[in-house]
Amino acid sequence: MKNMKRIIAFIGAIVAFLAVALFTQPAQNDSTKLAQQKNIKIGILQLVSHPALDQIHAGIITGLKDEGFKEKKNITIEFQNAQGDQSNLKTMAQQIADRDDILFGIATPAAQALVNSANKTTPIIMAGISDPAGSGLVKSEKHPGANVTGSSGDSPLEKQLKLIQDIMPQAKNIGVIYTSSDAGGQSNAKKFVKLVKKAGLQPKLYTIANTNDMQQISQQMAGQVDAIYAPQDNGVASSMKTLVNNANQAGKPVFPAADTMVKDGGTAAYAIDQHDLGRLAGQMAGRVLKGKKTATYPVGFVVKGKYVLNQDQIDKLHIKIPAKIMQQAQKNGRVIK
Incomplete structure (x- = not known):
């Protein structure tokens, strides 16, 4: 009888051990x-x-x-x-x-x-x-x-501001435009404004609610600034051609944050690859x-950027690109013709 109890107790211990082992095994995520x-x-x-x-x-x-x-x-x-x-x-x-x-x-x-x-x-x-x-x-x-x-x-904001200063050393008023509903665009725009102020320049901030606002707001902005910065913003990127058209009429260059926005009419960018x-x-x-x-x-x-230039816009606006920037764009970046 005692032996039977011992056997039952032993079996119970084994079952308990196996149960604990089973349920404490790391679950497959x-x-x-x-x-x-x-x-x-x-x-x-x-x-x-x-x-x-x-x-x-x-x-x-x-x-x-x-x-x-x-x-x-x-x-x-x-x-x-x-x-x-x-x-x-x-x-x-x-x-x-x-x-x-x-x-x-x-x-x-x-x-x-x-x-x-x-x-x-x-x-x-x-x-x-x-x-x-x-x-x-x-x-x-x-x-x-x-x-x-x-x-x-x-966006590498400091290098983007430096690019504007190198290409447009006389520019004092920098227009910055973003979409109010785009959290990333708003964040980039406001960070850029702080950098512009720190550099001793005058930022002018403009906001669109959606792409339908770009025609009126960009036309107003182009008449009030020396150069325009277009942040990494989906609403701005979607209406880039409207922005560029109004900027061109006023003879003002647009410096976008994304390389693809240069192809859509931006003058130059120091940008990461999308x-x-x-x-x-x-x-x-x-x-x-x-x-x-x-x-x-x-x-x-992704932190490493490259220079991307739009030769057609450079010629249209009669802008002189510093030799060093042109060389780096030709070697490691892109010159769109």
Whole structure:
């Protein structure tokens, strides 16, 4: 009888041990399980079509390929573009959040819409967000703290101001325009204004509510300033041609933050590569799919810029580009002709 009790007690101990061992094993995180799926569903939400965001989108695809994730091989990509419409953005965010395994938000409003729509475990990758912490997308760049991480490319503002000063040494009044609903654009514009003041120049700040305001506001601005700075702002980028047209009529150069905005008529920029921003986001997503946890995966930054010049605008406005800047643009950047 005693032996039987001992045997039962021994078996009970083994069962208890196995139960504890089973439940204390580290759980496989969702992203590790995703990597084992034969076909991962990826949702990409873009705020609007313009060259800068389109380049980020293309970069995401490249970055995913870098990590071994290719469409028709092991991933399916669902792409949604809200075309600047906030109601579209909300609807599309909910749709892809319900259907897809990992999500990309291209531009701050797109990333915010995904955060508001998705559950707290679906990985969300920001792509090219100027101010992730200031926009409330992460707790901090070093410790995101939840299911959101991604790439950021805050504009090299000091070098952009230096470029304006080098090309336009007589300029005193610097116009800065941004969209009131674009958190990243607003942040960049206000930081730039502080730098302009620090340099002893006079900033003049202008705001548009949406692209429909650009015609009137830019016309007013062009008559009041010596040069115009266009920050990394989706509303400004989408209406860049209107801004440039009014600036040209007043004989004023536009210095944009993004390289793609130079192609749309900007005179010159010292800018980070938008494709690189997307590529970094795609690579980060690939690593998340392989098991990296978003909560502890620091936001990635693209910091190295390049000079991009628009020769047609330079000639049209009779601007002289310092030889050193021209040489660097020809060697490491780009001269658009």
